Amino acid sequence: MKTIKRQSILPRIDGIQRDVEKLRVLGRLPFDEFQKETNVVLAQFYLRQALEGVFHIGSHLLSRLPGQRSTEYKETALKLGEAGIVDKAFAQTALKNMAGYRNRLTHFYADVTADEIYSILKMHLDDFDVFLEEVRNVMEHPDQFGFTIEN
DSSP: EEEHHHHHHHHHHHHHHHHHHHHHHHHOOHHHTTTHHHHHHHHHHHHHHHHHHHHHHHHHHHSSSSTTOOSSHHHHHHHHOOOOOTOHHHHHIHHHHHHHHHHHHHHHHOOOOOHHHHHHHHTTTTTHHHHHHHHHHHHOGGGTTTTTEOO
């Protein structure tokens, strides 16, 4: 059995939850208020940070499985589904889209609009909850995934 390091997972779960809560607050603003530069920049920051946390956790888990290391975020998303760590359909859709958007925020940030960020805040933050629930399941039942947990 491969060992998952609790200290590599739990702080990132907490960080993702904090970031998503901040994104939910920004998403409750009327669009006229949200589109002010500071709010858009904050949303981009928290979104990118939460996405980094998702894929850090994903990479950590995959690195413990034989032949499952990945070099790209989209590949990480798909392999998490193939390994049964997350639901395969979720991996192929929402998680893969999250990987693509992380790359967009990082490499094409100048093209990101307030409209698209606001749309994500309104329609896709629950994807983080789905991912975190899947990870909690792994942490609660590591033996079902061929893992042990190290504190």
